[in-house]
Amino acid sequence: MSDAMISATHITVVRSGRKLLDNVGIDLEPGKFTVVIGPNGAGKSTLMKVLSGEMTADMGHVSYYGTSVDLCQPVDLAKRRAVLPQATQLAFPFTALEIARMGAVAHGALNPTEEGRKALSRVGLRGFESRPYPSLSGGEQQRVQFARALAQVPQPVADGLPRALFLDEPTASLDLGHQISVLEIARDFASAGGIVLAILHDLNLAAEFADHLVVLNHGRVVAEGPCADTVNDDIISAVYGIAGTVGRLPAAHIPYVLPQSRHR
């Protein structure tokens, strides 16, 4: 086990007598885009909560570069990883810039307002700085939150250690173009030596972007590895109950859009 990674071993989480996670192990390596897929209730979000330090596992161990997550203060964790949650609603009308700025403040930026501005323009929201968050569309809100996460870990590698981006369904409320641009930003983060973990529902996007794919079902890892080994008819039909779908074209009368076809 390298010290330069985030790793979880033998993670078991039990809630109301149900095993949400059952002896799960996962290594998040620098330079790799790791994607977790699986049906609803498979334990994907729970795994991310355990990895981010937000939830303590009943059994097992999470470590950041060799240090147990239990020994890390929230403020130290905040410098090492940023988390993009699923939809967030606010009772108070912060502007888009004020939200993004909070991420920059969290990592101790000297000029958080400027860094927040930079993060907003990275996600294509230049000109949205003064818009009140509650007045934005769901997709725009999601991108503001993504900007906040980026502002929290502006460098994929800092002080010789990789930083991590945890993305819980980052594409959920985005249109096709923004789904791809958000994941491209995340991939660039990984290529530059950072750690990326994303939960995705779209198997096409998962197959296109993941360097390492983890398939969860009923709280267990049922397959992991490169996409070529994990996205196949057997696994997809065992996990999702949909057979005969991998690498085949639909009947001629159904139009289809495969965004990955843009790589020819």
Added chain:
Amino acid sequence: MPFRASDDGDRTRQGVATLVLLALLLLIACLISLGVGPTGVGLKDLWAYATGHSASLTTQERVILEAVRLPRTALGLLVGAGLAVSGAMMQGLFRNPLADPGIVGVTSGASLAAVTAIVLGGTVLSPMALFFGNYFLPLMAFFGGLLNTWLLYIIAMRAGRTSTTALILSGIAIGALTAAMTGLLIFMADDRQLRDITFWSLGSLGGATFGRVSSILPFVLVVLAIMPFVARGLDALILGDAAAFHMGIPVQRLKKIVIVAVAAACGASVAVAGSIGFVGIVVPHLLRLTMGPSHRFLLPGSALGGGALLLIADSVARTVAAPAELPIGVITALFGAPIFLFLLLGRNGIGMRDVQ
């Protein structure tokens, strides 16, 4: 939206400008409070007194300035600042612009404890009363407020957030229960205690002395001192417990500190001035409209604005029906209740967003 953000989305300048204006407003409010009253001692006398020409004043005029107006102004400043800051902090903690210490029953908890102190202070609790002296009443009110804030937090918080309905209904329930217990105590009280309770519960800055000022000063100072340390955490908390933790905020510790601070500011204010409603909801609400919801500016702004508002309200209370005095709670409720209703009906869209 009724509030304007500057074009680049950075409201820092607006925040600073508003704070400067509020400081000026507070200064003017202090001058009005010191220089206006039914006795005819006016700003000219205040000026003579302040510039060291106090020899030109009669003894009576000097006494009015030194022993009546000065402590009353200081008390109003502290109570107003304490109430407004505790309102702003509570709204941040509950992620709800309607969380006012008066409306959700924190004040009634402090009242219950204060009445307990008055009724039982001579008998069962007399050792404590003797030991804490001047601080006995504010300390009791602090613990009463703390108990109710904590209860409310447990009852109204569901999955990390409060619905307005749960907040207000549990506030009413807790308030009713503590009011009933207060009633029981009043029933047990003797004539002298009844008079004390009645005077105290009228909700007034009248009868202010430097003794009272010094008894709540430490409580309010502590709350003002922690403002810079909780501002960032409260901002992050608006995004939810999990997001705040992700941004490095020790969420549980922050919440405990804020609950204790709210109880301290609120309890101390109730102990010296009775229950004065709506300051904690009106001031932060008006400030959010002008400077945005960030607690960096909202908390200090609430301290300045709360002090100014209460001093102006008190000046009005002293003069409109002179020589009689209107209870100050009547004045604050007269303009506070409509603003509360306005928020509740969600005309501007931020009141009911989290109802469900």
